[in-house]
Amino acid sequence: DAGVTQSPTHLIKTRGQQVTLRCSPKSGHDTVSWYQQALGQGPQFIFQYYEEEERQRGNFPDRFSGHQFPNYSSELNVNALLLGDSALYLCASSLWGTINNEQFFGPGTRLTVL
């Protein structure tokens, strides 16, 4: 049973560019959440997708957008990259409506903005 997978593993971009990160949830999960983890910090919630709709959003600007596909996989898009967007981006999957709300995390995508 494959866990949460993310691609690419590493990415280097320059300021002003756009980037797309991808996530496939754990088998049987239908909900995907994205987190940003800056160096030396805890993960910060970006947003969550269920049934192809954004259900919750953290305190991130509109430059951060996402999408969920019918197969439950998800993309995170960041426009007009800033140096401060350099971070580890983590995807987590879960099953909507379960009481325990256990989220399974992928290995992350390390984004470096130069």
Added chain:
Amino acid sequence: AQSVTQLDSQVPVFEEAPVELRCNYSSSVSVYLFWYVQYPNQGLQLLLKYLSGSTLVKGINGFEAEFNKSQTSFHLRKPSVHISDTAEYFCAVSGQGGGNKLTFGTGTQLKVEL
């Protein structure tokens, strides 16, 4: 809204010694509590979780945590650490119910020395 405070950014400890990593939380609603571990260049792995019931929760790798509602704490403990426990540990909280986002603390770096 919820918040998490991890008071210790770094905790050095000798191998086979006991350790306690502290976590305090703030929330206006009932919460679920989690501890995650992150090894270098990896994603997050769930150590244990408190949902309800017994306030003493046992997790993987010999870790346990105790939920104290009056002190709003959820400290992580291990009676005897191993070199392989060297990692970053994150305490997290979510509102009860499915689909709720995780709010993380800033993490505690546990360094186990010989």
